[in-house]
Amino acid sequence: MTLDPILAPHRSIRVFRPEPLADGMTERLVADAQRAPSDATGQMYSFVRIRDRALRRRVSELSGDQRHIVEAPEFLIVCADIRRLTRVLEHRDQVPGRFPATGLHFATVDATLAAQRLVDAAEAVGLGTVCIGGILTGIEALVELLALPAGVMPLFGVCIGWPGEEPVERPRVAMASVLHADRYRDQDAEAIERDLNAMASTTRSGDWARVLARYFGAGGIMEQREAGLRRTLEHQGFAWTREG
Numbered sequence: 001m002t003l004d005p006i007l008a009p010h011r012s013i014r015v016f017r018p019e020p021l022a023d024g025m026t027e028r029l030v031a032d033a034q035r036a037p038s039d040a041t042g043q044m045y046s047f048v049r050i051r052d053r054a055l056r057r058r059v060s061e062l063s064g065d066q067r068h069i070v071e072a073p074e075f076l077i078v079c080a081d082i083r084r085l086t087r088v089l090e091h092r093d094q095v096p097g098r099f100p101a102t103g104l105h106f107a108t109v110d111a112t113l114a115a116q117r118l119v120d121a122a123e124a125v126g127l128g129t130v131c132i133g134g135i136l137t138g139i140e141a142l143v144e145l146l147a148l149p150a151g152v153m154p155l156f157g158v159c160i161g162w163p164g165e166e167p168v169e170r171p172r173v174a175m176a177s178v179l180h181a182d183r184y185r186d187q188d189a190e191a192i193e194r195d196l197n198a199m200a201s202t203t204r205s206g207d208w209a210r211v212l213a214r215y216f217g218a219g220g221i222m223e224q225r226e227a228g229l230r231r232t233l234e235h236q237g238f239a240w241t242r243e244g
């Protein structure tokens with residue numbers, strides 16, 4: 001059940017038809033994204049549109065060779081961006097504050113809200129999208145490749161294009177697992193089993209815990225990404241110590 005008849009059903013699309021988007025369509029999607037709410041009016045995000053074919057191939061290589069990155073008519077990198085507002089302050093001779101943790105937090109929220117609106121706007125006109133967290137795999141090289149300055153942090157990519165597949169709607173955990181009343185409560189074993197069953201069909205093995213372990217388990221993909229991400233956060237000015 002959905003409350004909103006306007007929201008198109010969402011499915012990530014990984015196979016795209018080769019037709020490009022009509023002229024000006026990407027700009028219209030970005031205009032929709034820009035209507036997202038934004039903390040303190042900051043609009044702390046940038047989209048880097050990857051148009052050059054050779055650059056796109058290189059970004060795909062750095063992201064685990066995901067074919068849809070090369071084949072999608074449009075590919076944007078969503079970035080947290082506190083640089084632009086810092087430059088506004090400097091332009092008016094104001095001294096920018098130092099707030100790497102807060103900046104990362106709010107810029108990530110702003111960027112993600114804007115990107116979700118872009119995805120919703122794309123799906124509303126029949127386009128397909130898939131977010132690409134795989135950019136974290138080669139994040140240090142990516143920052144160099146796109147000449148991202150301090151204060152700008154790549155978060156994820158978004159492929160956009162006309163769908164060349166019709167995947168089934170993928171499952172989610174039970175609403176009771178994500179909706180808490182007044183206080184947070186951990187799931188009991190029964191609820192965990194209920195979610196494992198609900199998510200089984202999204203996996204090849206039928207075992208969602210195995211998929212989660214591949215990503216989030218000891219030695220998994222997230223641990224492998226950790227060192228590069230930390231170095232990039234530091235390089236881009238989003239690192240902090242207990243002292244400051």
Ligand SMILES: Cc1cc2nc3c(=O)[nH]c(=O)nc-3n(C[C@H](O)[C@H](O)[C@H](O)COP(=O)(O)O)c2cc1C
Binds near residue numbers: 011135
């Ligand atoms: C931040 C983020 C990163 C993602 N990274 C990738 C990715 O690198 N490659 C990919 O094929 N799908 C990626 N996805 C898509 C998810 O796999 C997909 O949303 C999930 O399996 C649920 O399927 P659905 O979107 O069709 O409902 C990503 C999604 C998000 C939100």
